[in-house]
Amino acid sequence: MMRKFTNLQTDLLRTFVTVVDLRNYTETGNVLGRTQPAISLQVKRLEEIAGVKLLRHEGKKVELTPNGQALLGYAREILRLNDRAVANLQQAAFYGTLRVGLPVDYSIEYFQSIIAEFSHNNPDVTLDIRCDRSVDLLSALHVDDLDLTIALTDTMSAPHVSVYWSERPVWACSRDYKIDPTQPLKLIAHPNGCFYRRRMIEALDTEGRDWRVSFESLGISALQKAVLDGMGVTALTRKTMQPGMRILTQSDGFPNLSRIHVGLFYKHIKMSDAALKLIEKITEDISTFRIPTRTRAETLKERH
Known part of the structure; x- marks a missing residue:
């Protein structure tokens, strides 16, 4: 039939x-x-x-x-x-200005490389890049101050998201860092409102473990350096781990962290041909590491 x-x-x-x-x-x-x-x-x-x-x-x-x-x-x-x-069939010329948001609390260097390659291959497109906290990037997109953005959210699906995936952050410290179990755990974190910070604190509070923020910075590179300098522990995605760091697991006394959700956000009605081409490039590149966000049932099963 x-x-x-x-x-x-x-x-x-x-x-x-x-x-x-x-x-x-x-x-x-x-x-x-x-x-x-x-x-x-x-x-x-x-x-x-x-x-x-x-x-x-x-x-x-x-x-x-x-x-x-x-x-x-x-x-x-x-x-x-x-x-x-x-656009391809009509051999559209790619030009204009694109306002792109990148989150300071995620794999910013990875996406900078994608955008730099796009800029090199499309010299008539002017790129205005804004690096900020995810919550501020999404607010800027909402009021049309950005054309598209990569951002983290607590839940999916979210308004204007096109492609999204999830990752589980890991606890990280320097290779030789010694943790004193008699003292509050030193945390290296983004400011309040950061998804990583929230997940670290929730996990430690659930365990009843004392902690204090010993280093705070908006940019991920500053946090990475603080980890390598032995100033405490933090939460990172595996893509932002660096040589000289080690992952802390349950065997080290560190509970699993809740997943973070990452997405590519834009309003389709606002998209130029150049923007759609950049979105296509980003979509193709992230497909190499994108992990589908788990369903609630799968998450509950994992926790038990």
Whole structure:
């Protein structure tokens, strides 16, 4: 028996993604050149094709249903591929200014290398790079001060995320660092609000272990140097471990840390051809180490 295919039309997906990004049917109509009733009809048509409810209304707010959240990532990817295909076929020139956010609390050097290669291959694109805390980068994207950003969040999925993955931070100290069990543990940490800091403190408090912050800095390079200088222990991802460091495990008396979630965030409706090309480059490169975020059931099973 021949399989029946369901085709999700790109114009309907574009309307859906734009409504999600703008959280407003009227603004979506203004951006896409349609009336508000036409936008409503397109959303309903997409829901009919998909066979599920995608959006719900809470007062004047437009919110995603669980099925809508599940579709959103695929929709962004379908639109990105569609628009990149059209740009390639039309041999679009890549130019303009891109405002890109990079988190100081993640593998910033890795993403700097990706962006530097993109800049070298696309000299007509001007890049404005902002390095900051993830929470501030996401706020800047929300008010359109950034075109795209890499950022950490506590939960996934989050608004405007395209690609996301999770990593479990590890406890790290210098190779020869000696821990005095009779003294509070010395922590090297980012300022309050950092996801790594929160995970370290939660893990230690759960264990009833005394601690104090001995070194605090916004930048990850300063934290790495403090670790190598033997000023305490910190939490890092394996990509940010450096020669001269060692990982502390449960056998050393250090509990597992909760996973962090990392994503590539952007508003599709704001994307130029140059931005889509950079997003494609980032997406291709992170696929080499991306680990899918675990489900809640898998996480609970692991903990037990």
